[in-house]
Amino acid sequence: MIYLCSSSESRALLLNNFGIDFIQKSVAYDEEQITTSIAKDFVYTASKGKLNAAIRAFGVESPLLCADTVIAASDGTILRKPKNREDARRILNIQSGSTISIISSAHYKSKRLAFSDISATHYHFSRFEEEDLERYLESGLWQGKAGGCMVEGFCKKYIQSVDGYESTAMGLQVETLLPWIKVKN
Numbered sequence: 001m002i003y004l005c006s007s008s009e010s011r012a013l014l015l016n017n018f019g020i021d022f023i024q025k026s027v028a029y030d031e032e033q034i035t036t037s038i039a040k041d042f043v044y045t046a047s048k049g050k051l052n053a054a055i056r057a058f059g060v061e062s063p064l065l066c067a068d069t070v071i072a073a074s075d076g077t078i079l080r081k082p083k084n085r086e087d088a089r090r091i092l093n094i095q096s097g098s099t100i101s102i103i104s105s106a107h108y109k110s111k112r113l114a115f116s117d118i119s120a121t122h123y124h125f126s127r128f129e130e131e132d133l134e135r136y137l138e139s140g141l142w143q144g145k146a147g148g149c150m151v152e153g154f155c156k157k158y159i160q161s162v163d164g165y166e167s168t169a170m171g172l173q174v175e176t177l178l179p180w181i182k183v184k185n
């Protein structure tokens, strides 16, 4: 039984959808200490930091799985979880009518195995309709999501092109992790 060391509902949903048994535990890691402005470096550093915190908290008797996800806007700007509705409107308008990359870094550690992966899914969105965006902001579903983005929800109808797994965009590249998670310890 693996420990999903994450408070993410999206990651729990993904593991459930793939039929993976897990126990969900959250770990304390302050992403504000990360100084890089490179999205791939940010997610790697954050997920590695979460793994180190999980090892300190739980040991490796049970396999540990940690992850981090951010959006890289078309100019490379890192888009994280919105602070409030106004921030969500600002961040989502950056993504409207543009190409973004949703990058997820995952670390898996058991007694005998250690596996890390950084994956990205690239989307081109048409422009978000203003009324639709306001309804989405009203719903609050953007909360707790990198870039306020919901590729399986609000953003779905605006996807003009996609390259990569939807799971990666939702926070955990399960297809890549599956072979490792299935290996006994």
Ligand SMILES: Nc1nc2c(ncn2[C@H]2C[C@H](O)[C@@H](COP(=O)(O)OP(=O)(O)OP(=O)(O)O)O2)c(=O)[nH]1
Pocket: 005, 006, 007, 008, 009, 010, 011, 026, 027, 067, 068, 069, 070, 081, 102, 144, 145, 146, 149, 150, 151, 152, 169, 170, 171
């Ligand atoms: N359902 C859904 N969730 C998304 C999407 N894009 C990003 N997310 C979620 C996955 C993560 O829960 C969150 C990114 O924030 P973090 O990587 O910092 O994880 P979070 O703070 O949720 O949990 P953790 O730090 O692991 O305890 O955004 C999406 O398109 N759909």
